Amino acid sequence: MLSKQTYQCLICTKMLSTKRNLYAHQRAVHENFKAFHCEICRALFSGRGALKKHVAGVHDKIKPFECSQCQTRWASKSNLNIHVKTVHNKVKQFQCQLCAASFGQKGKLNIHFETVHENLKRFHCQICSSAFGHKSSLKIHLKTVHENLKPFNCKLCLLSFGYKGNLDTHIKTVHEKKKKFQCQTCHIFFGQKGNLVCHIKSVHENLKPFTCKVCSSSFGKQTNLKCHIKTVHKNLKTFQCQICSLAFGRKGCLARHIKTVHEKLKPYQCNICSISFGLKGNLACHIKTVHENLKTFQCQICSLAFGRKGCLARHIKRVHEKLKPF
Numbered sequence: 001m002l003s004k005q006t007y008q009c010l011i012c013t014k015m016l017s018t019k020r021n022l023y024a025h026q027r028a029v030h031e032n033f034k035a036f037h038c039e040i041c042r043a044l045f046s047g048r049g050a051l052k053k054h055v056a057g058v059h060d061k062i063k064p065f066e067c068s069q070c071q072t073r074w075a076s077k078s079n080l081n082i083h084v085k086t087v088h089n090k091v092k093q094f095q096c097q098l099c100a101a102s103f104g105q106k107g108k109l110n111i112h113f114e115t116v117h118e119n120l121k122r123f124h125c126q127i128c129s130s131a132f133g134h135k136s137s138l139k140i141h142l143k144t145v146h147e148n149l150k151p152f153n154c155k156l157c158l159l160s161f162g163y164k165g166n167l168d169t170h171i172k173t174v175h176e177k178k179k180k181f182q183c184q185t186c187h188i189f190f191g192q193k194g195n196l197v198c199h200i201k202s203v204h205e206n207l208k209p210f211t212c213k214v215c216s217s218s219f220g221k222q223t224n225l226k227c228h229i230k231t232v233h234k235n236l237k238t239f240q241c242q243i244c245s246l247a248f249g250r251k252g253c254l255a256r257h258i259k260t261v262h263e264k265l266k267p268y269q270c271n272i273c274s275i276s277f278g279l280k281g282n283l284a285c286h287i288k289t290v291h292e293n294l295k296t297f298q299c300q301i302c303s304l305a306f307g308r309k310g311c312l313a314r315h316i317k318r319v320h321e322k323l324k325p326f
Contacts, residue, residue: 012106043135070164087165101193130222158255188280215313
């Protein structure tokens with residue numbers, strides 16, 4: 001005890017005003033004792049007050065506290081204060097010891113550790129079997145993927161998002177080019193640290209654990225595998241160009257197609273032969289395969305080599321399997 005009115009938790013050093021609050025904190029946080037459950041969604045809470053706040057904010061949609069900076073609304077002033085502190089003031093004092101990711105709340109750090117490093121994902125989607133570490137992540141998945149509810153539209157391109165935070169990140173990294181995370185191997189910049197980590201694993205360490213059962217193509221992300229199956233094998237391409245009628249599996253691919261093909265925007269120029277490209281990745285591949293003559297994907301039937309795995313796959317289909325595209 002530090003004073004007459006302050007009590008410290010010996011496990012996490014949090015300060016509580018009364019012995020009763022300290023006891024309740026230890027039971028709820030460290031012993032995970034939650035005796036009050038919501039009759040609507042079965043969520044568990046340590047106190048009756050927390051349950052009431054949950055029902056009012058989540059189910060009754062009573063959110064009287066508005067953020068003056070982004071107009072999001074909150075059920076309690078404490079949640080608003082946490083939002084301002086972590087989102088707008090960027091105060092994230094809880095750091096992961098394994099990957100240096102940081103969080104504004106210890107609970108989010110714990111969720112990150114369980115889902116990312118311990119790979120504990122207990123919440124399963126009944127439609128596509130995707131698994132998530134947190135119930136809210138499952139809800140976001142259902143809303144944005146299966147219900148296709150993406151009300152936040154980018155005014156600069158055709159992309160839409162399920163949450164304003166994702167739109168803000170998109171604008172910052174794609175249109176404003178704010179990418180502070182650099183790969184030390186190939187010097188490409190990324191807007192988010194997670195994308196940099198995934199890039200290093202899949203490109204430089206060649207760790208692509210998600211393999212297509214149809215054609216054996218492998219991917220660094222499960223989302224990329226799902227998109228590959230949807231667009232390549234199921235041929236589901238719902239985004240159609242209104243100019244030339246080409247169809248794409250992703251809205252972003254359609255946007256890039258319009259910019260590079262119809263608007264002729266190709267800002268990436270080769271310093272050797274002056275050919276221009278719409279994507280930086282295509283320029284890098286051009287230099288690697290044409291000028292450096294690095295073609296690492298070899299056909300096992302005729303020994304022809306290619307710079308891209310996709311080019312090898314097309315070669316096998318068209319030449320050896322006699323499958324013509326038209």
